Amino acid sequence: MLSKPVEMKKVSLVMVDTDAQRAAMTLARMTVLHPLEDQQNSLQMAEFPAASFHDVYHSLKSRFTKINEYLTEPFNAPLDLTTLITLDQLQQMDEQIKDLWVIVSKVEEQLRKQYEKAIVTRQLSNSLQKFVSLDLDLSRLKRSSRFLKIIVGTVPDANFNQLKRALSLVEFMINPFYSGNGLQHVVIMGSSQQQLDVHELLKTADFRELEIPEEFSGNPAELKQNLDNQLSQSQNRIDELQKKLSVLLKDIGPTLQRSHELLVLSEPYAALSTVLKGHGGLVSMLGWVTASSEQQINDELKKYLQYPFYIKFLSPELSELDSVPSLIKHGWILKPFQHLVSNFGIPNYAEVDPTVLFSLSYILMFGMMFGDIGHGIVIATGSLLLAKKYRSFSIVGFLLGLSSVSFGFVYGSLFGYENIIQPLWMSPMHDPTLVLLVALGWGALFLIISNLLAIRNYLTVGLKQQAFYSGKGIAGLLFYLAALFAAYQLMVNKQFGLQEIIYLLAPLSFIMRFQWKQSTAGLFERILVVFIETLELIISTVSSTLSFLRVAAFSLNHIALAAAVFSIASMMDMTGHWVTVVLGNIFIIVLEGAIVAIQCLRLEYYEGFSRFFSGKGKAFKPLKLDI
């Protein structure tokens, strides 16, 4: 029922420096090593022998990735995974790829310029469109007089007002004659003497001039033809450049393939650049491995390393537990639930992995809140139909559907009808108080289990004080049991006396004493902290338990929603009746189903996980080959 992350051992490996890359490759093939940086430098090794290798690798990878974005076909030629890569090979390839990228980048820049030119030409062509109907001789605009300068073009909307005011400072006028696509199409006029200043200003304002060719002496329609020609030239140039780029990429294919091989084969060694430490021809490294792989690692290293090496496997010490990575392994059924758990956090190595408990309680609660044979069958069938596309979702959905079917039998509910099937127990509507009490009982059990898990987690990491005296420890558990007892006495036997008060205050006094000891603040602040934290504990004890009333509330809500659908349906004719029943049931399955799924998750995360699960673990990330 309770699982733990896979047992880990700390591995310390010392070898001859020429064997370091072989070791990296071997361990990467096995995918068993989570590298660990030696912060304390326990072996007094101050050099990082793989650092320059890593820098070149990184540079090559970055350049290769940029070119690779242009490629559509993946690299899938077989690789010899025992090949070692030298720094020289990497450097040469990096230089080659750099030169290639410069060529590709130049073509890309030319393309960008052509695209920009095409856009501007298109905008000017649109601008000119406004003159076509005027049959105006535009060559007059080109022949600005000695005194008058006239310019036609476009300016971005955002710059127009500021430009208008700035032009007025040099006594130029600007008149828009059309606006669209974020541009103002304008005519600018003013004294020729100021044109130099204006030219600079217009460039700053991102003004695009409608240039009228020197030889041009026609009307707007002819100029439009001229612009269309320019546009077609730009398009031709774009086609040429794209063709050039694809030919280039094809030509450099073998180099890229080789580069890809080098990157794959050198990645493990480069990835260990901060982990491998060396001095005087020796290299050391640390890492975490699964305890079960100890022998296999030994054998593989013996097989592939050229020189003798020293390897030591140690169980993690208590002080190291926080840094041990967690490897969680579950079968295909629990895998989707594991994802839901990791949404909250990854279990710390020393913590209980709550996946199994979570899965069972989640499925159970969903059924309790959404018990209906028909709805459950729809959810389970729907999930199966989606199995190919959404595997994880379909497993969770199918199990929730089954749970819903099971509780449907318990409640005797089929598509909201409460009188077709005889209930194994009863419909929640018949005795809501009992249903509420069952939900409270379930909540209390859930919280007690959470508390026990918290105590276990504290003890595992050596936090005995917290395990015994904190609000989540044994004292907290006793207080909770006392609170349940007191509530029972009050509700059932109508008595709340000295005995109940003593039961409540005894564990509470330990908790308060613990909080007092934990605080390092001044006297007044200490009193305040203890008072507030105790109050918070009492409130959360009550509120967390009451929070489980929603389990009952939703089972009642389910029936109430169905009743509402039937009552609307009863007002319709035969066809309307069945349409309403079908649509109403779809509505219940989709909307209420989603709400219940979320509410269950909320109960798990906030009432369960927050009590015993830190979720601050580090995922086990093994060194591996990126093939």
Next chain:
Amino acid sequence: MSSYSSAYLSTRLSIFASNLLGIHRLMDLLGLDLQTILKRVNQFTGHDYRIDDTDSHYLENQLASSALNDFQPIIRPFSGNERLFFYYTIRWFELVNLKVLIRGKFTRADNSVIQQQLVDLGDFAELPLKKLLETEDPHEMLRLLETTAYAGIVRQARNVYEEHGNDLFLLDATIDRSFFINLKKRLLRLDNQDASEVNQVMGVLLDRFNLLWLLRYRFSYHLSSAKSYFLLTASGKNLHSATLMRLAKLETIDEVLAALPDSLGANLSGLKTISDIEMVLEYSTLAIASKVLKHNNLVSRCFAYIILREAETRFLQALIKGKQLAFDDKLIRQALVGTI
């Protein structure tokens, strides 16, 4: 915002405000050695800034990160347009990175040199710095920049790179101008009361920006009056469009100062250099921000705090850099003008 969030934010702001060094304390640090400066700053602000002998930019980055960390909790309670406004305000920090990056790439500086000057903005970062650094040339960098939130300045940057060569000041000004115009747009989306209170500080900031850049364009870079005016940003508190147009046409600093509205010109009359004017304007901006920080309106208080903290951070960064490079105190004092 709920009353709980308001109470929380108000308390947070009061605590943060009490940790601000203030202009006088900052000035008092000038004559001290680096260790004593750090000791005093740590003592007063409650931070634990340290020097890393292996990384000369470590402390500068620490100062920026610490400011950004403090901005997180004061922005979190806001939502909608208010939050967007503050996120945009904090982009001011990123503009420093953007300028460093563009300058570095345009001047073909080594990536390691550029990287050292970049500040880690954590969750506030919009720029893909790593990718931008890995570009081989300015054209590639600009193409990549075109895909970011800063696409708007790329065209100007291309012009500068292809045509003006060394006129990088023009690019800096364009970046700042675009920032203030967009910030003002976001300000106008705030609730009327909030916008008007925030404008008390922002108006002064915009006046400062416009006046200083107008003086620089006209009398340091000798740009035409039209182009100088065009490069200015949105209207501030005292300097509206018509006033700025009038000022842009004037031929000397004295004429500009004499033509300023009384509310702004009174403090500046008689000043001869742009750096003197800059200093006075900055003092008055910080004085107004400090005053607003004591007000009731949370949006304006937050904005004032960000302005003050950003000024303090840049002041300390410049001071520490000066001390690390063993510059003369007089030189550091001169360099500090413009950082606050």
